[in-house]
Amino acid sequence: xxxxxxxxxxxxxxxxxxxxxxxxxxxxxxxxxxxxxxxxxxxxxxxxxxxxxxxxxxxxxxxxxxxxxxxxxxxxxxxxxxxxxxxxxxxxxxxxxxxxxxxxxxxxxxxxxxxxxxxxxxxxxxxxxxxxxxxxxxxxxxxxxxxxxxxxxxxxxxxxxxxxxxxxxxxxxxxxxxxxxxxxxxxxxxxxxxxxxxxxxxxxxxxxxxxxxxxxxxxxxxxxx
Amino acid sequence: xxxxxxxxxxxxxxxxxxxxxxxxxxxxxxxxxxxxxxxxxxxxxxxxxxxxxxxxxxxxxxxxxxxxxxxxxxxxxxxxxxxxxxxxxxxxxxxxxxxxxxxxxxxxxxxxxxxxxxxxxxxxxxxxxxxxxxxxxxxxxxxxxxxxxxxxxxxxxxxxxxxxxxxxxxxxxxxxxxxxxxxxxxxxxxxxxxxxxxxxxxxxxxxxxxxxxxxxxxxxxxxxxxxxxxxxxxxxxxxxxxxxxxxxxxxxxxxxxxxxxxxxxxxxxxxxxxxxxxxxxxxxxxxxxxxxxxxxxxxxxxxxxxxxxxxxxxxxxxxxxxxxxxxxxxxxxxxxxxxxxxxxxxxxxxxxxxxxxxx
Numbered sequence: 063x064x065x066x067x068x069x070x071x072x073x074x075x076x077x078x079x080x081x082x083x084x085x086x087x088x089x090x091x092x093x094x095x096x097x098x099x100x101x102x103x104x105x106x107x108x109x110x111x112x113x114x115x116x117x118x119x120x121x122x123x124x125x126x127x128x129x130x131x132x133x134x135x136x137x138x139x140x141x142x143x144x145x146x147x148x149x150x151x152x153x154x155x156x157x158x159x160x161x162x163x164x165x166x167x168x169x170x171x172x173x174x175x176x177x178x179x180x181x182x183x184x185x186x187x188x189x190x191x192x193x194x195x196x197x198x199x200x201x202x203x204x205x206x207x208x209x210x211x212x213x214x215x216x217x218x219x220x221x222x223x224x225x226x227x228x229x230x231x232x233x234x235x236x237x238x239x240x241x242x243x244x245x246x247x248x249x250x251x252x253x254x255x256x257x258x259x260x261x262x263x264x265x266x267x268x269x270x271x272x273x274x275x276x277x278x279x280x281x282x283x284x285x286x287x
Numbered sequence: 288x289x290x291x292x293x294x295x296x297x298x299x300x301x302x303x304x305x306x307x308x309x310x311x312x313x314x315x316x317x318x319x320x321x322x323x324x325x326x327x328x329x330x331x332x333x334x335x336x337x338x339x340x341x342x343x344x345x346x347x348x349x350x351x352x353x354x355x356x357x358x359x360x361x362x363x364x365x366x367x368x369x370x371x372x373x374x375x376x377x378x379x380x381x382x383x384x385x386x387x388x389x390x391x392x393x394x395x396x397x398x399x400x401x402x403x404x405x406x407x408x409x410x411x412x413x414x415x416x417x418x419x420x421x422x423x424x425x426x427x428x429x430x431x432x433x434x435x436x437x438x439x440x441x442x443x444x445x446x447x448x449x450x451x452x453x454x455x456x457x458x459x460x461x462x463x464x465x466x467x468x469x470x471x472x473x474x475x476x477x478x479x480x481x482x483x484x485x486x487x488x489x490x491x492x493x494x495x496x497x498x499x500x501x502x503x504x505x506x507x508x509x510x511x512x513x514x515x516x517x518x519x520x521x522x523x524x525x526x527x528x529x530x531x532x533x534x535x536x537x538x539x540x541x542x543x544x545x546x547x548x549x550x551x552x553x554x555x556x557x558x559x560x561x562x563x564x565x566x567x568x569x570x571x572x573x574x575x576x577x578x579x580x581x582x583x584x585x586x587x588x589x590x591x592x593x594x595x596x597x598x599x600x601x602x603x604x605x606x607x608x609x610x611x612x613x614x615x616x617x618x619x620x621x622x623x624x625x626x627x628x629x630x631x632x633x634x635x636x637x638x639x640x641x642x643x644x645x646x
């Protein structure tokens with residue numbers, strides 16, 4: 063992966079950003095989706111009295127929002143001009159830029175979701191929480207989800223069945239990441255030290271690396287007819 | 288490409304051997320309980336209940352009450368009711384050095400058996416020096432018949448070791464085959480590289496795709512069998528059909544992932560696409576399986592042996608008597624899985640040839 067790949071990634075990221083900016087309604091739709099989901103949680107739970115439920119709910123919401131964020135990836139790949147663009151770049155640059163972009167997008171959505179959780183459910187259960195760990199978890203969880211779901215979306219898109227298959231293929235694959243991140247968040251809310259949470263942190267990093275490496279290695283087989 | 292006939296006979300022979308000996312081998316003798324709950328200096332009469340023991344046919348039984356495994360006090364067996372019930376008497380001195388007591392029984396058939404039981408201890412003078420001055424009177428002996436180790440909660444269900452664990456080994460072997468064949472599919476099924484116009488040769492890719500799919504299909508069967516045998520075992524040892532254990536839940540996720548693999552295969556109609564996409568998903572699924580069943584359980588609290596401080600079978604539970612059945616069982620089931628995979632593969636080939644004839 064040389065300098066040219068980094069340049070390609072930069073250009074592809076700019077392309078993604080521009081298309082996102084042109085179609086602001088996509089992101090707006092995700093925000094509204096997030097808002098209504100959390101509001102429904104707020105109305106149905108009334109009150110969350112323990113940290114574990116708080117953390118688990120945050121990530122379940124995060125998971126569903128991430129799946130929704132992938133719909134755009136599924137749609138946009140159909141556009142012929144994008145296919146042309148992708149033939150100009152190396153497959154490694156294409157998948158890395160996509161993963162980076164979606165990871166960032168999901169991270170932004172998760173931060174937004176965190177703010178909404180604090181607004182609706184308050185921080186009464188978070189007195190002991192280690193904020194550094196929570197934010198680390200939020201970033202690692204988002205990158206993991208972003209990478210895995212980007213790859214599954216590319217795969218589902220190639221089947222021509224789209225959204226329905228995406229959920230079937232994607233949910234089982236993100237289970238290890240999800241249980242690790244939920245546990246990491248729970249321990250962060252309980253306010254344990256970094257050392258105590260070290261196993262989870264290490265696992266999160268391992269899962270992230272695995273997802274990126276696998277996507278990078280397998281995408282070249284996937285992207286062209 | 289047939290499985291050699293000797294391997295089939297070996298497989299059948301091993302599994303028959305396992306099926307017979309997994310069930311007829313008795314558990315090791317043990318002491319179950321006593322009605323003695325409280326001790327103090329003086330004379331006590333008590334009953335002792337054994338499990339798989341031979342109190343009567345052994346002739347004489349030597350019984351001791353041992354104090355912290357260093358001081359042993361001989362008891363007198365007054366009456367042997369049957370093979371597993373006896374009555375005994377013990378006279379205790381005024382001085383003891385610890386509050387931990389256990390019964391030890393020694394006879395010619397059962398060897399040495401222990402019962403560690405909490406006893407309410409009153410009126411003794413505690414003398415810690417006693418331990419160094421008194422030697423144990425009994426000699427440790429093995430049971431005189433071939434047996435499986437007695438484990439307090441597992442008890443007779445230890446036989447399930449011969450069924451439950453080989454299922455997972457077999458599944459792993461089949462999934463490794465599937466994984467390797469998927470990699471071959473990707474390597475051979477790739478158009479492009481230097482020669483973009485070179486077409487994919489279906490006859491070079493299809494056999495590997497068939498192998499990957501069929502070994503995953505048989506692996507999935509063993510996954511289900513492993514879940515079922517595990518669930519039954521869990522009911523008798525952990526008290527519930529399903530519980531919060533990382534390996535248990537991981538195994539279910541593995542089942543879902545490989546089931547999704549077949550949904551993916553059915554969803555894609557174009558053949559070359561199907562090969563490529565299912566091979567890619569298979570590689571993901573395999574890595575996920577390794578993470579779920581081999582990495583995650585080591586970092587999570589669970590009930591399975593060997594995890595989070597629970598003893599592993601390999602350490603001391605899996606003694607030589609279990610191994611004589613367990614290793615043949617593992618090997619036999621792996622052979623069976625491989626045999627099933629070959630049969631499925633041959634059926635699929637015939638079906639495909641048939642379709643080609645019709646087309």
